[in-house]
Amino acid sequence: MAKTELEVSAIANGTVIDHIPADVTFKIVQVLDLYNHPGAITVGTNLASKTLGKKGIIKIADRFLTDEEIGRLSVVAPNVTLNIIKDYQIIEKKYVQYPKLIVGVVKCSNPKCITNHQPVATKMELFDEKLKSLRCVYCERVMQQNEIELL
Amino acid sequence: MPRKNSIFGALIQIVTMQNNFISVSDLSKEDILSLLKDAAKFEANPNQRLLEGKVVATLFFEPSTRTRLSFETAANRLGARVIGFSDPNATSTSKGETLKDTIKMVSNYADVIVMRHYLEGAARYASEVTDVPIINAGDGANQHPSQTMLDLYSIWKTQGTLENIDITMVGDLKYGRTVHSLVQALSFFHPKFHFIAPDLLRMPLGYRDFCVRHNLEYDEQERFDEEAINRTDILYMTRIQRERFSDLREYEQVKNVYCLHKAMLDNAKPNLRVLHPLPRVNEIAYDVDESEKAYYFQQAQNGLYTREAIICRMLNIQL
Ligand SMILES: [Zn+2]
Numbered sequence: 001m002a003k004t005e006l007e008v009s010a011i012a013n014g015t016v017i018d019h020i021p022a023d024v025t026f027k028i029v030q031v032l033d034l035y036n037h038p039g040a041i042t043v044g045t046n047l048a049s050k051t052l053g054k055k056g057i058i059k060i061a062d063r064f065l066t067d068e069e070i071g072r073l074s075v076v077a078p079n080v081t082l083n084i085i086k087d088y089q090i091i092e093k094k095y096v097q098y099p100k101l102i103v104g105v106v107k108c109s110n111p112k113c114i115t116n117h118q119p120v121a122t123k124m125e126l127f128d129e130k131l132k133s134l135r136c137v138y139c140e141r142v143m144q145q146n147e148i149e150l151l
Numbered sequence: 152m153p154r155k156n157s158i159f160g161a162l163i164q165i166v167t168m169q170n171n172f173i174s175v176s177d178l179s180k181e182d183i184l185s186l187l188k189d190a191a192k193f194e195a196n197p198n199q200r201l202l203e204g205k206v207v208a209t210l211f212f213e214p215s216t217r218t219r220l221s222f223e224t225a226a227n228r229l230g231a232r233v234i235g236f237s238d239p240n241a242t243s244t245s246k247g248e249t250l251k252d253t254i255k256m257v258s259n260y261a262d263v264i265v266m267r268h269y270l271e272g273a274a275r276y277a278s279e280v281t282d283v284p285i286i287n288a289g290d291g292a293n294q295h296p297s298q299t300m301l302d303l304y305s306i307w308k309t310q311g312t313l314e315n316i317d318i319t320m321v322g323d324l325k326y327g328r329t330v331h332s333l334v335q336a337l338s339f340f341h342p343k344f345h346f347i348a349p350d351l352l353r354m355p356l357g358y359r360d361f362c363v364r365h366n367l368e369y370d371e372q373e374r375f376d377e378e379a380i381n382r383t384d385i386l387y388m389t390r391i392q393r394e395r396f397s398d399l400r401e402y403e404q405v406k407n408v409y410c411l412h413k414a415m416l417d418n419a420k421p422n423l424r425v426l427h428p429l430p431r432v433n434e435i436a437y438d439v440d441e442s443e444k445a446y447y448f449q450q451a452q453n454g455l456y457t458r459e460a461i462i463c464r465m466l467n468i469q470l
Binding site: 110112113114115117118119120136137138139140141142 | 174176249250251268269270271272273275276290291292293294357
């Protein structure tokens with residue numbers, strides 16, 4: 001099924017984000033600011049998936065994600081797969097991994113944190129690999145996955 | 152300390168080869184023990200002019216007379232000169248100068264900066280914008296690592312070791328940053344914790360979780376009585392602040408329950424010592440002061456020796 005679908009809306013060049021947990025598909029659209037992308041975008045969600053139950057997939061023509069964008073992506077959807085397409089061929093598959101250090105993407109949930117008061121970029125380190133919780137390098141507040149808010 | 156393997160596990164190395172004293176979570180077991188040994192040398196001889204010609208800045212963006220006097224006395228007894236401010240209203244900070252700019256400016260003058268700030272993470276950030284060593288003298292409710300060192304020194308000195316100590320923490324365990332840091336720092340030394348607090352002020356989940364991750368034995372109870380006192384080596388009392396309670400009647404009840412009287416120490420172990428970060432309100436009755444088990448005034452004095460040790464360590468001065 002994945003095969004036919006890929007052909008239906010195949011892209012010549014760009015990025016396919018696959019294996020997205022269905023509930024964060026639209027969050028990714030937001031995080032990557034795809035609203036302002038001039039090229040073609042296909043968003044599918046609630047698609048059948050053997051491993052995830054329901055998954056999402058996003059195909060973005062003529063766009064290759066920067067490391068910073070991959071970092072942002074990984075915060076909302078760790079474990080997605082990135083297919084880099086050139087000339088209708090997958091030339092590279094990237095398995096997004098949760099970064100050990102996230103700079104300037106996640107807001108610190110502590111209202112008394114310096115990053116919420118002075119021009120300081122936030123810096124979060126992975127606190128618990130399994131729970132995907134983060135710890136602010138500055139104020140040391142630990143944020144659970146469901147508390148994580150993007151800047 | 153240069154950032155290295157912390158007790159939170161593998162932290163990311165953030166490029167700092169310089170010395171900083173920001174957080175208990177940066178300290179290794181070896182760091183702690185070697186600082187305690189240095190502090191003992193300063194207790195034996197507090198006046199050592201090791202910092203002749205050096206300038207220590209004390210920047211108190213939030214007033215704290217007790218901590219500032221302790222650091223400034225430490226600097227003076229080491230022969231350093233002290234510059235700084237104790238009232239941020241007197242500086243351009245009140246005109247909206249950023250912390251970065253203040254730190255950059257002071258870095259031109261000082262060999263080491265001791266800073267206290269009401270914002271959490273301020274000291275870590277300051278350490279990123281300067282090459283001058285930063286000593287955190289308190290950043291909001293987050294860290295106050297020199298307080299932890301003097302607590303550790305007091306335990307080490309009165310018990311002869313940090314290993315296998317039975318420690319009972321009483322009072323406000325929710326907001327009390329000293330007890331949180333102490334839990335972190337003692338994690339290297341096989342402690343046994345008893346957390347005694349009203350439900351409203353119990354040890355936060357994050358720190359109970361920390362105990363579980365580090366295989367630290369702990370139990371919790373609300374009742375504070377002789378039974379709890381008689382089994383323990385260190386009784387660490389903390390202040391319960393009225394502001395924490397929305398219901399003042401509840402505060403009135405609680406404040407009388409978590410209060411130590413001299414008679415309660417009658418059957419305590421001979422080695423038991425009572426610690427308190429000070430200032431106290433009424434959680435330790437004045438009659439306890441006469442007990443040989445009361446140690447909180449010496450504990451505060453130990454702050455001088457541990458701070459002398461910390462300042463020298465930041466400047467790579469060997470004792
Ligand atoms: Zn923070």
